[in-house]
Amino acid sequence: MSKKSVTPSLPRVLPVTAVLGLNDAADGDWARLRGLQYSSLARVTKARVAAHLLAAVGVCWIYHAQIHFAVLIGWMIALGTSLYYGAEIDKALVDADRRRIGRDEVQKQTIGAIANAMVWVVPMAFFAPYGDPMQKLELWAICAMLMTACAVMLPAVPLANLMFTGIVGIASLVSFAYSLSVEMMIVSLLFIGVVVRGAIENARSFLTARVAEAGMAEKNEVVSLLLKEFEEGEADWLWQIDTSRRVRSASPRFAFALGQTIEEIDGKSFIQLIAGPAWETGQFPPSLHDLAERLKRRESFSNLLVRVTIGGAHRWWELSGTPKLDDNGNFDGFRGVGSDVTHERESSEKIAHMARYDTLSGLPNRMMVTEALGEAMRYADQWRTKCAFLMIDLDRFKAVNDTLGHLVGDQLLAKVSERLRSICSDNELCGRLGGDEFAIVVRDASDHTRVARIAAAIIEVLSRPYEVDHHTLYIGASVGSAIGPRDGTTVETLMRNADLALYRSKEEGGGQHFGYEPELHALAEERRKLEFSLRRALEKDEFVLNYQPVVDTRDENIVSFEALLRWNSEEHGLVSPGKFIPLAEDTRLIVPIGEWVLREACREAVRWPAHVKVAVNVSGEQLLDTHFLSSVISALNQTGLAPQRLEIEVTESIFVRDAVTARAALEQIMALGCGIALDDFGTGYSSLAYIRNLRFSTIKVDRSFVQGAATGSPESLAIIRAVVAMAESLEMSTTAEGVETEAELNVIRQLGCRKIQGYYYGRPMPAAEARSLFATPTLQRASA
The missing domain is CATH 3.30.70.270 (Reverse transcriptase/Diguanylate cyclase domain)
Structure with a gap:
């Protein structure tokens, strides 16, 4: 917290030495007063220069016959130089009333006055001896006029007046003494004394007036500030306290803010009135403690936010105040303005809380x-x-x-x-x-x-x-x-x-x-590079489809193929589907990739016998995309594949994400004539509502149940029986996934599954190899 003191006031007592500028008295802001003194010089510079030039013309007129023309011109140039030097100093001091003048600036102005006086010593010392007594009197009259003019025109800087009067006056005394004119010596001495005394008193009067004007200006500024704040609605009431910090001249609105009458608060401690119980305990809020410290240090303050207690309730006041002084410049208490900003404070605190805390x-x-x-x-x-x-x-x-x-x-x-x-x-x-x-x-x-x-x-x-x-x-x-x-x-x-x-x-x-x-960075970097390559895989034609056959359980003929996506990356080689498919779904690249899969699968299926279907896996991102239906229609139209030969495979997870949108999309696909297969049934968020609401063409039993049934697991056997019975009653087909052994095949046949898919009949294979399977009447088993 700043500990600056109250700005010192202008001095009230004006000693002679201080008025002359020889020293600064102990009390008051003399640096500021010097500024008020010397700033007035620029206003009379032209008149002072004109007086000196007019007097110089008179000197030249008096001695033009006795003094050589070149000497008079040289003297005039010297005088002009000293006047120009003095005018430049006056110009530099024009803003001295708005700042504190330095000692070096005072010295410069004094030196200028001395230089000017020394120029005027020349006529008294060197011109006068060549003239008659009348010319000497005329020269003295001109010098006396200049001394009087300086005293009148420069009341703010008596030291410069004294220097000019003293130097020129002494030169006159010496000149009259040289000519043994005792009467003129006495007259000159008396004149010099009168001018010196007049200059000092004139300066004192001038400075007294400036002090009074400055004091009045300060008071007017304070009052104007308070009234401005009050009139603009930034303050609700005025407050005033004495040197003991007790309320004086309380306004009705201030008393109302305190919840008391004027009589009740007049003469009471200001801090006590607003501190509430803290006055007894001494546990002041920081803001109230800050206010008390500023009042104690007699320090001005503006828009100080203080927590007060009025009638047992906490309020927030915004206070501004400034010290007030009596006519003698002594501290006389504080006056200021205040307003109740409790509502604004609470609103700002609420906003601040909302900015830093989660609403939910x-x-x-x-x-x-x-x-x-x-x-x-x-x-x-x-x-x-x-x-x-x-x-x-x-x-x-x-x-x-x-x-x-x-x-x-x-x-x-x-x-x-x-x-x-x-x-x-x-x-x-x-x-x-x-x-x-x-x-x-x-x-x-x-x-x-x-x-x-x-x-x-x-x-x-x-x-x-x-x-x-x-x-x-x-x-x-x-x-x-x-x-x-x-x-x-x-x-x-x-x-x-x-x-x-x-x-x-x-x-x-x-x-x-x-x-x-640290290894996680390497994994993250690998994923980033994989994503970068995946974004360019379609353009670089790096994707390929493999096809895994699905056979009829009874005659082992191929009834369909499941199209499975494979990626042979130029940078990463063969990438596992378990690695790039989730990445494609996270980045939504699965949508354009899925469109390519649809078109490519339909284009290949056209080459197969008319009874063989193609199944295409569709992720939730694809199905919930607004353009998915149009992409299916476009694939069918471009390839000429009959809709009945396309089967869309989905998992139960898509219904968890957005059941309404997913159902609507699948119903539109079914309306085209395409089949819908429910993949991995029983492993996810199984619900009979899916099967009741949608007429699936196929329900695929997960390989985990197939393996369990082959090992005699009662739970797996029961689940497969239930799925098969439910599918038959709803006129749906069932496909057992992951059949790899003859034991699994026999169990599946006994349980009644209509179709089988697995390594037992074939792994995923390239398109050409899949077409070659139609050359034989019966599918060759992988193991016999």
């Missing part, structure tokens, strides 16, 4: 989490400790949000926030980054087990069931963490590395905690 969860938002992490890293650096950052992503939250709606999803997020808040201690700050992403900042992570324990608690607590709007919901959490400064020396680096760890947790299936490891 009440947790700190991303901005505040980032600031807290920055503070934790500074703390760790200062005390050579560790901090930590944990990123949390909810598992299966999107399924809840999509199936039950955003209202239930928001309520679920609020409950998640409550559980996370319960986990955190004073050493941790929990916030919501957005969506279903949360974060925890651990200020002191010196205990190397602390992060792991917090992560385990998060996963355990968030995995418990939730009761929301009569629904029992199950979700989970994946956690990624990074330790500072080990895993990053900046906020951005630490957050990025925690995100890499979280990404690994999601890739591993979720519900786990992974800490950052």
